Amino acid sequence: MAREPHLSNSSSLAGRNCLVLGAGGFIGTNLCHRLAGSGATVLGFGRNRKEDTFAGSRIDWRQGEFRDSSTLARAVEGQHVVFHLISGSTPESSNHDPAGDVESNVLTTLRLLDLCRSEGVERVVFASSGGTVYGVPQTVPITETAHTDPICSYGIGKLAIEKYLGLYKHLHGLDSVVLRIANPYGPFQSARRRQGVVAAMIRQALDKKGFEIWGDGEVVRDFLHIDDVVNAMIAAAGFAGPARVMNVGSGTGLSINRIADDIEALIGRAVPRTYLPARPADVPVNVLDISLIQRELDWKPRISWQDGLARTVEWARA
Amino acid sequence: MAREPHLSNSSSLAGRNCLVLGAGGFIGTNLCHRLAGSGATVLGFGRNRKEDTFAGSRIDWRQGEFRDSSTLARAVEGQHVVFHLISGSTPESSNHDPAGDVESNVLTTLRLLDLCRSEGVERVVFASSGGTVYGVPQTVPITETAHTDPICSYGIGKLAIEKYLGLYKHLHGLDSVVLRIANPYGPFQSARRRQGVVAAMIRQALDKKGFEIWGDGEVVRDFLHIDDVVNAMIAAAGFAGPARVMNVGSGTGLSINRIADDIEALIGRAVPRTYLPARPADVPVNVLDISLIQRELDWKPRISWQDGLARTVEWARA
Numbered sequence: 001m002a003r004e005p006h007l008s009n010s011s012s013l014a015g016r017n018c019l020v021l022g023a024g025g026f027i028g029t030n031l032c033h034r035l036a037g038s039g040a041t042v043l044g045f046g047r048n049r050k051e052d053t054f055a056g057s058r059i060d061w062r063q064g065e066f067r068d069s070s071t072l073a074r075a076v077e078g079q080h081v082v083f084h085l086i087s088g089s090t091p092e093s094s095n096h097d098p099a100g101d102v103e104s105n106v107l108t109t110l111r112l113l114d115l116c117r118s119e120g121v122e123r124v125v126f127a128s129s130g131g132t133v134y135g136v137p138q139t140v141p142i143t144e145t146a147h148t149d150p151i152c153s154y155g156i157g158k159l160a161i162e163k164y165l166g167l168y169k170h171l172h173g174l175d176s177v178v179l180r181i182a183n184p185y186g187p188f189q190s191a192r193r194r195q196g197v198v199a200a201m202i203r204q205a206l207d208k209k210g211f212e213i214w215g216d217g218e219v220v221r222d223f224l225h226i227d228d229v230v231n232a233m234i235a236a237a238g239f240a241g242p243a244r245v246m247n248v249g250s251g252t253g254l255s256i257n258r259i260a261d262d263i264e265a266l267i268g269r270a271v272p273r274t275y276l277p278a279r280p281a282d283v284p285v286n287v288l289d290i291s292l293i294q295r296e297l298d299w300k301p302r303i304s305w306q307d308g309l310a311r312t313v314e315w316a317r318a
Numbered sequence: 319m320a321r322e323p324h325l326s327n328s329s330s331l332a333g334r335n336c337l338v339l340g341a342g343g344f345i346g347t348n349l350c351h352r353l354a355g356s357g358a359t360v361l362g363f364g365r366n367r368k369e370d371t372f373a374g375s376r377i378d379w380r381q382g383e384f385r386d387s388s389t390l391a392r393a394v395e396g397q398h399v400v401f402h403l404i405s406g407s408t409p410e411s412s413n414h415d416p417a418g419d420v421e422s423n424v425l426t427t428l429r430l431l432d433l434c435r436s437e438g439v440e441r442v443v444f445a446s447s448g449g450t451v452y453g454v455p456q457t458v459p460i461t462e463t464a465h466t467d468p469i470c471s472y473g474i475g476k477l478a479i480e481k482y483l484g485l486y487k488h489l490h491g492l493d494s495v496v497l498r499i500a501n502p503y504g505p506f507q508s509a510r511r512r513q514g515v516v517a518a519m520i521r522q523a524l525d526k527k528g529f530e531i532w533g534d535g536e537v538v539r540d541f542l543h544i545d546d547v548v549n550a551m552i553a554a555a556g557f558a559g560p561a562r563v564m565n566v567g568s569g570t571g572l573s574i575n576r577i578a579d580d581i582e583a584l585i586g587r588a589v590p591r592t593y594l595p596a597r598p599a600d601v602p603v604n605v606l607d608i609s610l611i612q613r614e615l616d617w618k619p620r621i622s623w624q625d626g627l628a629r630t631v632e633w634a635r636a
Binding site: 095098099102107110147149150151156159164167170171 | 416420453463469481485598
């Protein structure tokens with residue numbers, strides 16, 4: 001028997017105060033636009049000036065460092081929903097300074113959670129990492145109950161934050177939903193900031209530099225279009241069921257070489273490939289099982305890989 | 319088919335340099351004595367003066383704070399095996415300051431692991447917490463593959479350290495074994511430092527103060543005599559198999575009320591009981607499944623509860 005998903009009605013964020021932490025980043029920019037479009041009152045928080053990105057929109061912008069508690073406190077004031085998308089590291093960079101990683105991610109998030117408690121925030125939606133918290137999987141697709149043995153500090157930090165969210169719910173009733181997001185791609189993903197392999201490879205192809213591929217290109221990842229990620233985040237904000245930690249992915253895996261092939265096909269020419277040494281933080285395969293979120297949030301990926309990649313190449317060209 | 323446990327020979331620590339971090343504490347004091355007795359060269363490290371405790375033994379003592387990197391670096395120098403037993407908090411206290419907990423436990427341990435890497439330490443044996451890393455169990459006894467959702471910051475910190483040990487093995491080849499230890503009891507456990515309910519209750523009974531019991535006394539814990547814990551730690555130091563994380567417990571559960579009954583029986587008189595409000599960090603039940611360590615280390619609990627409790631009452635009286 002199919003049962004009803006636990007959902008508030010879809011307009012539940014209209015008129016609600018939503019804070020997006022990391023609003024200047026790839027996911028944050030897309031999320032802010034969608035939230036504003038759905039009638040939410042949106043405050044974007046980030047370290048860089050982004051007034052231009054949000055000019056003409058109904059999104060307020062607050063520039064600040066995540067570690068600056070007083071600026072953060074003013075941003076959290078009066079918010080109903082807080083989307084926490086900030087990370088001070090990448091999977092690869094985090095391994096060079098695990099202690100710095102813990103300080104900039106876990107400790108700052110603990111201060112955020114204390115602010116959310118005292119401000120009476122109703123829900124925190126946390127962008128965890130489906131690509132790193134599991135480490136090398138024993139089976140794919142990976143369910144939420146699989147072992148979590150990250151091979152990068154970034155993944156350990158995300159996992160620690162997930163556990164602290166659970167603790168704050170237990171101790172203080174602070175409500176949260178954790179989304180373990182696969183590899184998102186799409187508009188506003190930067191090719192330079194090592195945010196994502198798809199953006200980097202499209203840029204390499206368009207700039208005629210040639211693909212630079214870490215390892216033999218046979219590592220497999222789960223790519224999801226940003227619009228689908230944003231849909232999941234908004235659904236998570238209004239979710240009323242008991243599930244606390246959910247995978248968000250496409251449910252299918254693609255190799256890096258396959259991405260190269262597909263970009264070549266879209267731009268209509270071959271691109272030379274340089275294979276670099278494999279990186280220690282790269283797991284050989286990562287594909288997420290998405291049955292839980294499909295069941296609980298009535299969410300599913302709506303943008304196919306072929307369509308999403310074509311749109312992203314168009315955006316990068318423009 | 320029974321297979322051979324992966325064990326180095328039992329005298330493997332003779333002549334080896336062993337550093338015990340937290341040597342002045344309950345587990346550390348017992349471990350140091352046993353290591354010295356087995357012919358290891360033992361350096362005990364801790365924050366308080368413990369020369370008296372170890373006077374006349376072959377144990378060297380180094381007084382220092384765990385967060386003092388230069389003192390710690392000198393202690394790690396030339397060591398083969400490092401036993402890491404230090405914790406800057408208790409399950410209950412950790413929830414009052416999670417950020418301080420992360421700083422004093424996770425960050426300091428990361429510095430230790432960097433020192434162990436650069437000094438070429440052969441193995442780290444880490445005392446994790448079987449009583450807190452699992453949180454509220456879905457089934458008992460709890461296997462190592464069970465969910466880990468701690469309801470105290472102490473447990474989250476232990477879990478994060480476990481993950482970092484896995485990462486340092488992956489990235490740098492630093493070898494380690496994690497023991498998720500149940501509730502140890504026995505000689506040298508302090509009744510005052512909230513180290514253990516058994517020591518506290520024996521003291522309350524002998525001092526005729528009456529038992530002070532958090533909650534209704536029906537919470538169930540897995541109690542293990544310190545000699546069995548020390549046996550497991552020494553076996554873990556010489557273990558050559560692939561298992562990295564193992565439970566160490568008795569495999570059976572006892573309620574706090576049952577402990578009160580047993581202490582009364584041993585001292586031959588009734589002790590008044592005061593029931594205090596339950597504490598948020600207390601899980602209702604915790605009993606560890608010990609099949610993995612029994613199989614891998616050829617270890618088993620050798621001291622029965624009745625015998626161990628009787629010896630501990632004797633020790634407390636003396």
